[in-house]
Amino acid sequence: MDSNWMNKPHTRRDALGSMLMAGSMAGGGLLLSACAGSGGLQKAKAERVPVDLKDPAQSLRTFIKLTGDLDPVKETPGWFGGTIFGDTQRNRPLMPLIGVEGFGVVRTEVQPDGSFKVFNRECAFYKDLKTGEFIDKWTNPYTKEVCDVKPIHNLTVNAHLIVSEKFGTAIEMDFDGKLMAVPLRLGWETFGDKLFSTFEVHTAFPSELTPEKWPRESAGKVLRIAEIFQRFASLAEVENPATTSADYSGTWTRVGPWLPWMRQGQADGSLLFRTFMTKLSGIDQLPAGLRRITEERLPEFFQAPPASSWGSKNDSSFSVYAKESTPLPPK
Template sequence: MKSKSLLLGAAILAFVAPSAAAKEKPRMLDLSKAEDALEVGKRAQCGEADGKPAVYHWSGKVYSRVTGEPDRMLFLGEGMNIRTCVTVDDPKRGKGWRLVSREIMLYLDPKTGEVLRKWTNPWTDETVDVMHIANDPVNQRPQFATNADGTTYKFIGRREGRWIFAPFEAPLFYHNVLAGDYQDYIGGKYHAMEIFDFAYDAEEILNTKYPTAYPIVSWVRISDWMPWMKMRGRQGQMVFNAMGNKLKSFDELPAVLKDEIRLNYPAYIAPPPGDDARPNETTWTVFKKMVDENRAKTGEKPKTSH
């Protein structure tokens, strides 16, 4: 949910190594082996084969946190990420996998569950246009059994009975494209934490007789205010909390997501092409493009001091 999102950071997840499962006799993967650990990542993140889409869905709530006042539930959230994995070859590291994706999260009215178009900011009483999270692309770097620094890839997680748990935290602190050129001196950097906790059914994820796996995932994001909220530097943060799982197809998504995607975001019915080389988008880069385009159309100048 981003942000990093939003899931599926998202943002923000494990990468994968090539599978020969379709050609081999079914076996149980060994998490202590780098090649098998990466295969587990592929089975969790992607579809059954190169280029086959996989869809993650999550549903949750969005809160404010401001010092000196109770937390407020601002929105309900419904999100999805559609992705695929493709095989890549590296002359030194061998065969690996790359994940490409796009993701959406809709802000819904907490009372009606309807998609919000306008929102009245309770701190400023200003009514603003809602910009839903719609990041295209959200791609990841290729991963291999040998990491870029020469170390061996290792699975991070633990097994408890029938479940394998795989937590992943992504602390984010980087240049904010909406702020100025002096962020190292006066602040303004984008500061957030994306947290993903996956739960795998051990038999499904480790046994290659199953073409792929369908994990459960929880997602938490702690971040700055969304730019479209026009908070004007007010102290406070947003807390996103959601749970979801990997679906078998786009058609399993809730109607509110399918309807909105078909109406306003038709590209999100399918993942990007496997060779997609575009830079990743975030809420902040998308919002900046929207503001710049509107200013170019209207001739509006950025407000500066005199």
């Protein structure tokens, strides 16, 4: 995939596509449900219909089948978990800072023109690397300050995925009354019966948390984020016409700015998220600890957004923080 399609700061209009695709997962991610899983996996039968992944329409349909479910009534959960590293100086190794574990729930609706409405919701909690326990307080190893940990809870992260004459596959959205399409570049590789999927987002866009208003929480005027989603699946399952969903496991890698609650301000450096992710057959497959803390704090995140959420503004960790918090005074 060409990683330079959005490699510099943009105007508010141009940044819309960036914010949509990088808006989740601490921003974390696209459709993270990129962290999306399966709402009812069916065992593949022997029958197969070969998929032409160079054809945009078939590529998009395969992407939906892999990341979610072609059945519009089925909701698909998916788990992710791993470690977040801090990168501050080129002459020092990365520092493991904190663990992260969460899940997304996605539902898709195919449209008469072959496009898909994607309804996605995602949440995650942070963990102590030594104990593996979920935490509400975290000591910043750089500043020694004790910080209040803010979980990821993006209630709405919807998208309209289309086949575009200009881009092949794209994300379409309305902005100021004008319909816009942003490239959705899907990478595929096959190796025997293995199917490898790569989806990348490389972007930079204006931050909702400006340094002037949020001196201790803002990482700067521009947020630069890279997200790489890699999935591994059975080609036989993907090509089975009798199924609406195909299982996957994979990885989510993210390079992005400090999280607002870390109180790093405009300090040099960035975060590297290194996580595994996998599709689930249902919410009951979530790890017990993750399910319990979600039931206690964010029970509404076990379902995908309702149809009535279509057209509403998408959430991100940065926009949610700005909405729920007040700026800390300068140090």
